[in-house]
Amino acid sequence: MSCDELSPTEWFLYTLELIDLIVAAEKNPPRQGYVISPEEQALLNEISQPAAGVLAGLKVGCQFLSTPVVWDAAPPTNGYINPTQMHLTYTYPVPHQQPSAPQRNFYMPEELRRFKDTISTCKWDNCGMxxxxxxxxxxxxxxxxxxxxxxxxxxxxxxxxxxxxxxxxxxxxxxxxxxxxxxxxxxxxxxxxFRMRDLLCPHCPKVVFHPKEMREHIRKNHPGKKNVDIFGPWLKDVIC
Incomplete structure (x- = not known):
């Protein structure tokens, strides 16, 4: 499958992976001794400018249910990444497999991982939104x-x-x-x-699902102990 044949879902996943590549390259330097080739550097330079616009647009789209992040066609070239203009072709050997950007030895930034974990595809009666x-x-x-x-x-x-x-x-x-x-x-x-992870009490083996339950558990069973959220404060916004 070529870039111009991507479905709306594949466009969405492909864009997120391109953002992963850009932000990771900026925040996490390559392994010691790793040399970026001229072709890779040219690719980063070409897609780094529109990436900020893509991420901002996705964040806005996920704030309102009236404007879901679903693209019926290729996103506009102004402020968005259009892989067909990169003169590159990506193939996906397995149907419905998540498309992959060029592989590199970088870690995904925590900020982007948190953002991606806050959205899901509705599968209620094959909705897809x-x-x-x-x-x-x-x-x-x-x-x-x-x-x-x-x-x-x-x-x-x-x-x-x-x-x-x-x-x-x-x-x-x-x-x-x-x-x-x-x-x-x-x-x-x-x-x-969604397979969301349960919360493990930092003071005992107790496991709960909601941050409010964890706070109440610590207040009753571990007076004076700190409510340490081992998954970070962002999870409190995801599960409300």
């Missing part, structure tokens, strides 16, 4: 695009009518209790389908 993967965004997306029932305005979720929803995420079929703004449904999707 890119969405933020925190609980509130999941609920809004499922209600707006997949018709999940919502409680009337002004009615607390706890007082709303109870439903049992069959999870349609990749044909899951799991039965989940739902009351409008259901943490149970979002928790099921995050834990079972």
């Amino acid at each position: 890119f969405i933020p993967n925190h609980a509130d965004a999941l609920w809004k997306h499922l209600c707006a695009h997949h018709g999940l029932p919502t409680p009337p305005p002004g009615v607390p979720s706890a007082s709303a009518q109870k439903y049992y929803i069959i999870c349609l995420w990749s044909g899951c079929g799991h039965k989940v209790e739902y009351r409008g703004r259901s943490a149970t449904l979002a928790r099921h999707i995050q834990r079972c389908h």
